[in-house]
Amino acid sequence: MTEPRNPSMSSIPQTGPAHTDSSSPAVEMDPVEYTLRKRLPRKLPKRRNDVYVNMKTDFRAQLARCQKLLEGGGHREICVHGLGLAINRAINIALQLQASSQGALQLAANTSTVELVDDLEPEDPDEAGEPMTRTRNNSAIHIKVFYPDPQ
Amino acid sequence: MSAAKVKMREKKMRNQPASVQYPSSSSNVESSTQNGADAPGTGENADPLKGGLSEVHPSTERKKKTPHQSGWVRGHHKDGGGYTKEMPKYITAGAFARARAAEVSAMLKAVRKTTSSSHVFEALPKHMRRRAMSHNTKRLPHRLREVANRMREKSLQAGSKKKKEPAKSKSRKARRRHGNLLLEFNRRQRKNIWLETHIWHAKRFHMVKKWGYCLGDRPTYKCYRACYRAMSSHCLLQDLSYYCCIELQGDEDKLLAALSQLTSKEAGPTFAAALCLSGRRQGSVMVYRAGRYPSQPLGPVTFLWRPRTQGSVHRQLWIWAHPTLKQDLLPELQTVCQCCEAVIPPAAPVEVNPTLEADSEPENTPEAKPVPGTKRKRSRKDATGPPAKKILGDGTRLPSTPVSWRSSSNGIVINDLTMEIVRYRLIGPQSHSVLVDTLEAATGCDEVQKSQTCSLWWPQHCSDEAKMTLHQQQADIFNILKGIYSTAELPSGTVLGLTVDDPRLTLPRKRVKALPCVKQAQEVDEEKRRKLMLEGVPEPCCQSFIWEQSVRDNVTDNKISEQELNRMRSEVLVPGSRLSPTPLQGRVPILLVHQPGKQVGHEMSSWGAGWDLLLPKGWGMAFWIPLVYRGVRIGGLNMSLKHSQNKAAPHFPRDYPDCPAGMCFQEEQEAELLDKFKRHPPAKRTNYIKHGCVAPFRCPWQQLAEEWEIIVQEGGSQARTTAQADAVTEERTSQQAISITKPLSRFTVLRNRKALRLLSAWCRPTTSKGQRPCRVGELPPISCEAVTSFLSAHAMSLVWVHVSLLSKGKPEYHAMLCVPTPEDLKALGNRQGTGGPQEPPHRDHFKSRIKRRKKEPKKAATSSVTPDKPDGKEAELIFASDLDTNASKDPKSFSESSSDLVLGLWPDPLPSVASHCSRVTVGWVTQGDFSMSAGCGEALGFVSVAGLLNTLLNQTSEHKGKLLLRNPTSLHYRFAKINVEV
Structure with missing residues (x-):
């Protein structure tokens, strides 16, 4: 997965009020209108056996990718990561892998919280407003799929 | 005769x-x-x-x-x-x-007697001629051999004589001698300016002469995909020094008051945006003629304020503009700032400093020590004595041309800094790693060096405590960059000032690939990194000495020559190690400006983010080679087009048809494409008339906007089918062609952000290939009243749209965007696999005319034209009106226009562009290609606002925003989804 992860997969608001493109009066940042711009989640260095799951690529393709890594790629273990909306899919992939291996594979899941950054650009007529940056958290899952050691 | x-x-x-x-x-x-x-x-x-x-x-x-x-x-x-x-x-x-x-x-x-001009074997009958007779005379019959031999000798002699004549110039050795070579180079850049990296580029790129510069278009080696990969996963480098910088100096409020005439807040943040004004961010803005907001745009510029100095209202502003835009922008700036007094050049930086010149003369080497503003004339004159000087900066400008203007009333000064500052653009998520690898914050100087009095700027700065603490802060921030994984993580437009060591000192021996170092990342303080990511660079650290003219000149004058550097390297004990102590001359003030990536749309956000590197002139190659040695790819103009295409951003001047530079570009492009078309033999040309393509080489936006305005007026507010609209257009346009159109306003491109947002919501934005709908805010739903009120304000407007194809197909430029009929959409709903409808082939009525004209060249001028009866059943309906309009014009005008009839192209008074084909046209594509980031054909173009709204009103919600796209050389329509991205 060379492509950066799609921001829309992290777009489910886990915390805080609803954010729409032009903030509604319910949100505290009135009277100035802001445009919301989400930054990409922070990328971390990636090993060959890391698979970041997204919602854009076809499910079967991602599954096949993992299978190839485990069977053809010679990796004893791979790590499937999912963020936000993609958590569901990451779990699905891991379970599918396990089911298709007839119990040879084992899973170990970890969850974590990822900090995401939003930029709020003011759209006020007198342009005195400072752009704001806010952080919010989103859940992530990291599933280790591995062949248990023979002993 | x-x-x-x-x-x-x-x-x-x-x-x-x-x-x-x-x-x-x-x-x-x-x-x-x-x-x-x-x-x-x-x-x-x-x-x-x-x-x-x-x-x-x-x-x-x-x-x-x-x-x-x-x-x-x-x-x-x-x-x-x-x-x-x-x-x-x-x-x-x-x-x-x-x-x-x-x-x-x-x-x-x-x-x-045979005529003397012909060869001997032409005397032979055809059946006796043989291949390559002139080469081998033995293939001739015996009786002719002697004559042929004689003739051959004669021609050989003549050939050798001709060759010898121009060889009278100097020997290669003499020509390649450094001084003479420089003279030759200086002569060659008299018309078109060379960038500092010109010679490097000329060896590797296809060069084009554009906008008064010699620029690299694309590399000679195959690297299209590699460059794309570099942009999306590593780093692509471009030389953007041809962008013109205009400096404005004056009091802040006066500057803002003057500049506010050029912009409008409706189109987004202006020069006065708070964050940009503080100098922490680079801003970009669309500039209009003074006070002519929607109607007369000039083009997009980026700008950068110098951070405030303590207790001073005097500000400095750099405006970066494309060279085609500069010629319009500069007079406009002069009028709004009331700067009409040209400052006489001696005050300008082009002044030659005689002492410096004397200094630099002994060390003239291939990378000659440059002297700013040395005139070409001068160097030619004294070519006999000291060798020629390399031109730095703008070589085409006359020494007497003013580059600075001052206002007597409000004290604003405008400086034209064209070619004074080198600008490199690094695109890609790893561009910061490349920078961190290449550059090193300047080392301070010890006491001995400080005590020396010399003309260099750095020792003086070292003695100032405040400046050194600032430098330390900047260096710290620069080091934090090591801990960042992707360039896109930083706030867009961040500015960082810095002073660095000469990057040639740390040149690796082999080309390496700069990668982010994980270990270093852990070392960096997490808290500081977070602060940088959230807030960007603090204001004082955006200050750089590159803003000071005197420092810039000092640095440019005192650059160590390549020869000197090599000599110093050879003296180092361990070969390949870093030079120490660092020579005093090697400190360069630079400015790093973050460039935001893709900002519009819902996908691939911040794709193509990167950094711009601003250097004082003369240092171009000194930074270029070290950057290249860090494994970056180099792109040309071609790649910058692809970059903006993937960012879904309009590319100047191509995608600004309402700006003077854009119009100029369109004309040039048309001439170029037409020329290329005419170079094909007639039988091998595409017959665009048969393809139903009215204007394959340009987009008649004005005509399109006018036609759609009329259609909407006629249609009123009632909903109508497209077929009805069809009939109306035909009728109207035929009338139009006869009676010259009533004066209509010029078309504009819609840039009002509120209106754009409304349009965007009405199009029901989806992800590429129309897979998933995206969320939009609460905006009024599309209705007849809303549309009418919208059109009353923007009837003559075009809107920039992003088109992604739903099935296969690769859009090309000038492809048509058409409205699907309800039947087409029904077919789309039934069978997703089918490609789309076909356009029935049209008939070329001009072909017979061209033929007739060829047959009787004299008579064609006087005979009246009788239009052929169209017998193609499908095309008849569409053509009837067009044909009548042509025939109804008096034959004289036709015979005049027939002089420029080209087979396969419509002659000049175009028929109705909107309703020419079986599907109504609403716009054209200006750039299109297979998008490697989306994995399907994607295109960018304009559609008429009136046409778009008319279409949207008639479409059901599941098919909102679906149009047909057809390439000019094809009869096949493809379904496409359009998005208006804000």
Whole structure:
């Protein structure tokens, strides 16, 4: 997965009020209108056996990718990561892998919280407003799929 | 008759008797038919009546010939009598025979002798000719060999003579001598400016002369995909030094007051945006002519304020503009700032510093120590003495041309800093790693160096405590960059000022690939990194000494030459290690400006983010090579187009059809494409008329906007099917063509952000390929009233749209965007796999005209044109009106226009562009390609707002925003989803 992860997969608001493109009066940042711009989640260095799951690529393709890594790629273990909306899919992939291996594979899941950054650009007529940056958290899952050691 | 023709004729006539006359042109054929009697040798030829006519035969023959005089008339004719008057009554046999004898001998001579120009083997009959006879004379029959040999020798001699003549210039060695080479280079950049990296580029790129510069278009090696990969996963480097920088100095409020006339807040943040004004961010803005907000745009610029200095209202602003935009922008700036007094050049930086020049003379090397503003003329003059100087900065400018203007009323100063600052652009998520690898914050200088008094700027700065703490802060922030994984993590537009060491000192011995170092990342303080990511660079750290003219000049003048550097390297004990102590000259103030990536749309956000590197002039190559050694790819103009295409951003000047530069670009492009089209043999050209493509080489936006305005007016607010709209357009446009259109306003491109947001919501934005709908805010739903009120404000507007194809297909530029009929959409719902409807082939009515014109070149001009009856059943309906409009025009105008008839192209008064084909056209694509980031064909273009809204009103919600796209060379429509991205 060379492509950066799609921001829309992290777009489910886990915390805080609803954010729409032009903030509604319910949100505290009135009277100035802001445009919301989400930054990409922070990328971390990636090993060959890391698979970041997204919602854009076809499910079967991602599954096949993992299978190839485990069977053809010679990796004893791979790590499937999912963020936000993609958590569901990451779990699905891991379970599918396990089911298709007839119990040879084992899973170990970890969850974590990822900090995401939003930029709020003011759209006020007198342009005195400072752009704001806010952080919010989103859940992530990291599933280790591995062949248990023979002993 | 041309000189060559006269010559040919003389040659032909050389061996002819004087009595024989050849027609020099078709008009005097008749007059030359007289023969015989008046041959010059006969003596009594003065009076034709004296010529003898003793026989009967000649006279009868003549009588038959006479009708030739006035056209061909069969049989006896009364008018022939005119000739008989001149007919001699009798002829003298002796004289007559002598004249005939002379003719016969001339004829024999002419038959025997081959014309000298032809080759020997042309005398052979065709069936005896063989391949490569001129090469090998043994293939000729024996009798001709000798002649052929002689001719061959002759031609060889002539060839060798010709070759020798231009070789009189200097020897290669002399030409390649450094001074002479520089002279030659300086001569060659007299018309088009060379960038500092020109020679590097010229060895590797296809160069084009554009906008007064020599620029690299694309590399000579294959690297399209590699460059894309570099942009999306590593780093691509471009030389953007051709962008022009205009500096404005003055009081902040006065500057803002002047500049506010050029912009509008409706189109987004302006020069006064708080964050940009503080100098922490770079801003970009669309500039208009003063006070002419929506109607007269000039183009997009980026700008950068210098951070405030303590307790001063005096500000400095750099405006970066494209060279085609500069010529419009500069006068406009001068008027709004009331800067009309040109400051005389001596005050300007082009002044030659005589002492510095003297300094630099001894060390002239291939990377000659540059002296700013050395005039070409000057260097040519003293070419005999010290060798020529390399031009730095703008070489095409005359020394007397003012580059600075001052206002007497408000104290604003405008400086034209074109070519004074080098600008490199690094695109890609790893561009910061490349920078971190290449650059190193300047090392301070020890006490000994400080105490030395010299002209260099750095030791002076080192002695100032405040400046050194600032430098330390900047260096700290620069080091934090190591801990960042992707360039896109930083706030867009961040500015960082810095002073760095000469990057040539740390040049790796081999080309390496700069990658983010994980270990270093852990070392970096997490808290500081977070702060940088959230808040960007604090204001004081955005300060850089590159803003100071004096420092810039000092740095440029005191650059260590490549030769000197190599000498120092050779003296280092361990080969390849870093030079130490760092030579004092090697400190350069730079400015790093973050460039935001893709900002619009819902996908691939921040794709193509990167950094711009601003350097003082003269240091271009010193930074270029170290950057290249960090494994970046180099892109040309071609790649910057692809970059903006993937970012879905309009590319200047291509995608600004309402700006003067954009219009100019369109004309140039049309001429270029037409020229290319005409270079094909007619049989191999695409017949665009048959493809139903009215304007394959340009987009008649004005006509489109006008037509759609009329359609909407006619249609009123009631919903109508497209077929009805069709009929109306045809009718209207045919009327239009006859009575010259009433004065209409010019079209504009919609840039009002609120309006754009509304349109965007009405199009139901989806992800690429139309897979998933995206969320939009609460905006009024599309309705007739809303549309009417929208159109009342923006009827003559075009809107920038992003098109992604739903199935296969690769859009090209000038592809048509058309409205699908309800049946098409039904078919789309039923079978997703089908490609889309087909356009019935059109008939080319101009083809026969062209043919006819060729057949009778004279008559075509006068004969009235009778239009062919279209017999193609499908095309008949569509064509009827167009044809009538053409035929109804008086034939004169047609014959005039027929002079530029090109097979396969519509002649100039175009038919209705909207309703020319079976699907109504709403717009065109300006750039399109297979998008490697989306994995399907994607295009960018404009559609008419009126046309778009009309379409959206009639579409059901599941098919909202679905249009058809058809390439100019194809009859196949493809379904596409359009998104208006804000």
